[in-house]
Amino acid sequence: xxxxxxxxxxxxxxxxxxxxxxxxxxxxxxxxxxxxxxxxxxxxxxxxxxxxxxxxxxxxxxxxxxxxxxxxxxxxxxxxxxxxxxxxxxxxxxxxxxxxxxxxxxxxxxxxxxxxxxxxxxxxxxxxxxxxxxxxxxxxxxxxxxxxxxxxxxxxxxxxxxxxxxxxxxxxxxxxxxxxxxxxxxxxxxxx
Numbered sequence: 739x740x741x742x743x744x745x746x747x748x749x750x751x752x753x754x755x756x757x758x759x760x761x762x763x764x765x766x767x768x769x770x771x772x773x774x775x776x777x778x779x780x781x782x783x784x785x786x787x788x789x790x791x792x793x794x795x796x797x798x799x800x801x802x803x804x805x806x807x808x809x810x811x812x813x814x815x816x817x818x819x820x821x822x823x824x825x826x827x828x829x830x831x832x833x834x835x836x837x838x839x840x841x842x843x844x845x846x847x848x849x850x851x852x853x854x855x856x857x858x859x860x861x862x863x864x865x866x867x868x869x870x871x872x873x874x875x876x877x878x879x880x881x882x883x884x885x886x887x888x889x890x891x892x893x894x895x896x897x898x899x900x901x902x903x904x905x906x907x908x909x910x911x912x913x914x915x916x917x918x919x920x921x922x923x924x925x926x927x928x929x930x
Contacts, residue, residue, distance in 0.1 A: 739790055739791070739792040739794075739796065739798075740790070740791045740792070740806050740807075740888065741788070741789070741790050741802040741804070741805045741806050742756075742759065742788070742789040742790075742791075742802070742805055742806065742807050742808070742809065743786060743787075743788055743802050743805040743807075743808050743809075743823075744756055744786065744787040744788070744789070744808070744809045744810075744811065745784065745785075745786055745808065745809070745810045745811065745812075745815055745821055745823050746784075746785055746786075746787075746810070746811030746812055746815075746875075747782050747783065747784060747785065747811070747812050747815070748782055748783045748784075748785050749782065749871060749873075750811045750812060750871075750873065750874055750875065751811070751873050751874065751875030751876070752774070752785050752786065752787040752811055752875065753774040753785070753787050754875050754901065754902065755787065755809065755811070755875035755876075755878070755879060756772035756773070756774065756787035756788060756789045757772050757901055758875070758876065758879055758894070758897045758898055758901050758902070759772065759789045759791075759879065759882070759889065759897075760772035760789055760791075761896075761897035761900055761901055762879075762883075762889040762890075762893045762894045762896070762897035763789075763791045763888060763889055763893075765889075765893040765896060765897060766888070766889055766890070766893055768791045768792060768793060769791070769792050769793065769794060769795050769796050770789070770790065770791055770792075770796065771788075771789070771790040771796040771798075772787065772788065772789045772790075773787070773788055774786070774787045774788075775787070775788065775801055784815060784820055784821050786801075786821075788801060788802045790802070791888065803826045804826045804827070804828055805826065805827055805828065805831065806828055806831055806832075807831050807832040807833070807834070807886065808823055808824070808827060808831070808832070808833045808834065809834045809878060809882060810823055810833065810834065810835045810836060811836050811857070811874050811875065811878060812836060813835055813836060813837040813839070816835065816844070816847070823847075824847050824848055824850070827848070827850065829849070830850075830851075830925070831850050831851070832850060832851040832852075832853060832885060832886070833847060833850050833851070833852050833853070834853045834854075834855070834878065834881055834882055834885055834920075835852070835853070835854050835855075836854075836855065836856070836857040836858055836874050836878050837854050837855075837856065838856045838858075838859065839854060840854060840921055840923075841853055841854045841921055841922060841923035842923055845923070849925040850925050851885075851922060851923070851924050851925050852922070852923045852925075853881065853885045853920050853921065853922040853923075854920070854921050855877070855878060855880075855881040855916045855919050855920045855921070856919065857872075857874035857877040857878040857881065857912075857916055858872045858874055860874075860877040860912050860915050860916050860919065861873055861874045861876075861877050861912055863912075863915075864877070864905075864908040864909070864911055864912040864915075865905070865908060866905065866908060866909060866912060876898055876902065876909035876910070876912050876913050877909075877912035877913055877915065877916040878916060879894055879898075879913055879916075880894065880912065880913030880914055880915065880916035880917035880918075880920075881916040881917060881919070881920035883913070883917055884917040884918075884920050885920055885922060891913070891914060891917055894910075894913055895910045895913065895914075898910050898913060
């Protein structure tokens with residue numbers, strides 16, 4: 739089973755991102771589970787969403803405490819230490835961060851494969867959200883597809899079209915742009 743935790747802020751689309759991953763993985767023939775976790779339910783507050791993918795039915799019904807990978811929609815969660823995003827992260831895991839910085843800026847997080855993409859810039863270029871609150875979920879999922887190989891860009895595009903009712907073409911284009919823009923730094927000794 740592959741377990742993914744998504745960290746973001748209310749209004750950035752973490753919950754929809756988990757649903758899109760699940761939909762795309764289902765199209766790949768996997769069994770899926772996606773669900774959110776809310777603290778204070780307000781725009782801008784830290785939120786988490788969870789996704790499980792497996793070739794067998796997913797029977798576990800708890801939050802994900804030891805993820806195989808993380809998607810971080812807002813780098814300020816890391817920089818301001820608002821959330822310990824790496825809590826419970828498995829050895830050899832990956833972290834995908836929405837940031838204009840390269841992955842080498844985040845090696846302090848630990849011996850993980852670090853990937854970065856400027857999903858905010860890409861979302862703004864495709865007019866997703868507003869200047870002060872870009873909606874980055876679909877763009878970062880293109881980077882996720884490239885980084886992990888768990889879902890194809892075609893199935894991701896179909897999942898976006900099925901899940902996102904507003905500007906589906908712009909969201910798919912943003913995902914494809916981010917898929918080509920992701921930068922990865924493998925953890926020392928991983929050979930990737």
